[in-house]
Each structure stands twice: as structure tokens, then as C-alpha cells.
Amino acid sequence: MRSIPILASLAASALAYALPPKTTTDTDGVQLPLVIWHGLGDDFERDGLKQVAELAESINPGTYVHLIQLAGDGSGDRQATFLGNVTEQIAYVCEQLATDPILRTAPAINALGFSQGGQFLRGYIERCNSPPVHNLVTFGSQHNGISEFQSCKLGDWLCSGAEALLRSGRWTSFAQSRVIPAQYFRDPTDMEQYLEYSNFLADINNEREFKNQDYKNKLMSLNRFAMFMFEEDTVVVPKESSFFAEVNGTTGEVTPLYERPIYKEDWLGLKVLDEEGKLDFKTSPGQHMRLSEKVLKKTFEEYFAPLKEEQSTSSHGLVVQRDH
Ligand SMILES: *[C@@H]1O[C@H](CO)[C@@H](O)[C@H](O)[C@H]1NC(C)=O
Ligand SMILES: *[C@@H]1O[C@H](CO)[C@@H](O)[C@H](O)[C@H]1NC(C)=O
Numbered sequence: 242m243r244s245i246p247i248l249a250s251l252a253a254s255a256l257a258y259a260l261p262p263k264t265t266t267d268t269d270g271v272q273l274p275l276v277i278w279h280g281l282g283d284d285f286e287r288d289g290l291k292q293v294a295e296l297a298e299s300i301n302p303g304t305y306v307h308l309i310q311l312a313g314d315g316s317g318d319r320q321a322t323f324l325g326n327v328t329e330q331i332a333y334v335c336e337q338l339a340t341d342p343i344l345r346t347a348p349a350i351n352a353l354g355f356s357q358g359g360q361f362l363r364g365y366i367e368r369c370n371s372p373p374v375h376n377l378v379t380f381g382s383q384h385n386g387i388s389e390f391q392s393c394k395l396g397d398w399l400c401s402g403a404e405a406l407l408r409s410g411r412w413t414s415f416a417q418s419r420v421i422p423a424q425y426f427r428d429p430t431d432m433e434q435y436l437e438y439s440n441f442l443a444d445i446n447n448e449r450e451f452k453n454q455d456y457k458n459k460l461m462s463l464n465r466f467a468m469f470m471f472e473e474d475t476v477v478v479p480k481e482s483s484f485f486a487e488v489n490g491t492t493g494e495v496t497p498l499y500e501r502p503i504y505k506e507d508w509l510g511l512k513v514l515d516e517e518g519k520l521d522f523k524t525s526p527g528q529h530m531r532l533s534e535k536v537l538k539k540t541f542e543e544y545f546a547p548l549k550e551e552q553s554t555s556s557h558g559l560v561v562q563r564d565h
Pocket of ligand 1: 326327328329414417418440
């Protein structure tokens with residue numbers, strides 16, 4: 242039965258893209274596909290994820306949803322959230338999205354990242370962005386890294402194994418090429434080693450001396466970038482990482498994004514996005530990844546609705562600005 246809505250949305254999408262290009266309204270009304278990257282310990286076969294996909298389709302009918310998967314089955318996909326090289330995983334996802342028959346012919350895609358999937362989707366945008374992302378929404382993501390690894394559930398050997406590796410030698414090339422959370426570990430009291438050895442976050446956040454202008458250009462091309470922080474999050478340490486903020490582990494003092502060099506010197510284009518009103522800071526009640534249908538519904542309506550003429554990705558027409 243699942244194949245029926247998928248086929249229907251496939252046909253609808255194909256039709257929408259096949260319409261002859263008109264003037265600036267050629268993407269008006271197009272329902273962009275939605276790509277979802279799940280978090281640590283999750284897998285693409287989980288019911289929760291399927292419910293999110295179904296909700297996305299019911300709020301915005303005709304949405305083609307693609308759940309990113311790093312292995313052919315659920316257990317392999319879950320393992321890849323703990324173990325692997327993020328550089329290679331992002332390259333694999335770039336290939337996956339660029340070869341998907343629906344995604345590669347879409348004018349753009351929307352992207353939804355849960356937890357670490359959020360910063361990885363940002364990595365996809367900065368490194369590849371083909372097909373290009375229109376709106377990016379991240380929930381409880383670690384955009385400024387973690388300074389502590391999460392505690393694992395009893396009996397979760399995959400999680401405990403990763404945790405042990407992270408504690409014993411987080412900056413070794415072994416951990417940086419194999420333990421996923423090590424690659425976004427960032428302790429403000431230990432910046433030297435982070436800048437030297439971080440395999441993912443220091444690069445994608447443009448924190449090293451050499452700033453990758455292409456990363457900035459690609460991220461700035463977003464139409465909207467919404468970051469959600471879970472108000473009672475105790476899994477992500479610090480939770481303010483979801484907002485690109487830095488937290489002093491001793492005093493608990495929070496330095497918001499706009500007071501940090503990454504924003505002030507605009508290493509990633511976040512300042513530009515903010516000044517254009519395209520950067521949204523939002524909160525969701527409750528613990529890490531305890532998502533309510535209400536929050537998701539509102540999010541899908543606000544960020545993943547069909548394109549309107551004024552937010553068309555391809556419109557570079559004349560805009561008359563009013564005098565102040
Ligand atoms: C991760 O993979 C990339 C691409 O294969 C490689 O260049 C890099 O050295 C790897 N990272 C580590 C820390 O080994
Ligand atoms: C945290 O705050 C204390 C007290 O102000 C300060 O001495 C310390 O350098 C701060 N740590 C970091 C990493 O900025």
C-alpha cells in the first residue's frame with residue numbers, strides 16, 4: 242500500500258518540474274522534496290521516523306520524502322551513526338542525493354536534520370549542495386559541538402564502545418576517523434587540539450586560519466535556516482550548541498552566536514543570513530528529541546510548504562525597496 246502515495250507524489254513532482262518555464266513564477270506552487278537525516282542511535286527503519294515522513298506528506302501533500310540511510314538495513318544504518326568517518330559519510334550522502342531520480346531533477350530540496358543529522362546536513366550544504374537546499378531546519382543539533390559525550394543506555398554496547406573510545410583518545414586519528422561524535426567534539430578549554438585534529442566540525446565551521454569561501458557562499462544561498470533548541474535538553478552538552486552558542490563549562494556563561502567571531506567576522510555567512518531575516522532561533526519544549534506533533538506540524542507549514550512566487554529559488558527579478 243505504501244507504494245501508492247509514493248507513486249502519486251512522484252507523478253505530481255515530475256509533472257510540476259515539466260511545466261514550461263514561464264517568467265518569475267515558474268516554481269510557483271511547486272512542492273519541494275524533503276530530505277531527512279536522523280540522529281545518533283536512530284535508523285531509517287524506525288517507526289518514529291516513518292511517522293515524521295507521513296506527517297510531512299499529510300501537511301504538504303505531494304511531498305516526496307527521502308530518509309537518508311548509510312546502510313542497506315536498519316542495524317547497519319544505526320551503527321553508522323556511531324562509527325565511521327563523517328567526511329566519507331557526507332560524500333556518500335552527496336552521491337545518494339545527486340543520483341536519486343526525483344531529487345536530482347527537483348529545482349531544490351528542503352532539509353530536516355535531527356540532532357547530529359543537523360550539522361551533517363549543514364556539511365552537505367557547505368560541501369556539495371547539489372541538489373541545492375532551499376530551507377534547512379535542525380532540531381537539537383550540535384552546531385558548536387559537544388563538550389561531553391552523552392550517557393549511554395545500559396546494554397547499548399555500540400554506544401558504550403563509542404563512548405569509551407571518545408574518552409580514551411578523542412584526538413587520535415583512530416577516533417577522528419572512526420568515532421562519529423569525536424568528530425564534533427569541541428571543548429572551549431582545549432581549542433588547540435580541536436583545531437589541529439578535529440576531522441569534521443573545525444573544518445565545517447571554518448574555524449581554522451584558512452576560511453573556505455565556498456562553504457560560506459553555499460550556506461548563504463539558503464532561503465531560510467531555522468535552528469531549534471530543546472528547552473530541557475540534558476543529552477546535548479551544552480544544549481546551546483543548537484544555536485551555535487558557546488558555553489563556559491566552569492561558569493555556565495553563554496556566549497550567543499552574535500557575540501562570537503564566527504558571526505562577527507562572518508566565517509560562514511550566518512551574519513548575512515541573519516541580516517536578511519533568514520536565520521531563525523526557535524525552541525521546542527522538553528528533553529532532547531521529544532518532539533510533539535504540534536511543533537512538527539507548525540514547522541512543516543512554515544518551512545516546507547509549496548513555493549510561493551516571492552520565495553521562488555530562481556527569481557532574481559527586480560525588487561523595489563522602499564526608502565526608510
Ligand atoms: C576521513 O576520510 C577522508 C576521505 O577519505 C580522509 O581524507 C581523512 O583522512 C579521513 N580522516 C581521518 C581522521 O582519517
Ligand atoms: C570561563 O570563565 C572563567 C571565569 O570568567 C575564565 O577564567 C575562563 O577562562 C573561561 N573559560 C573559557 C574557556 O573561556
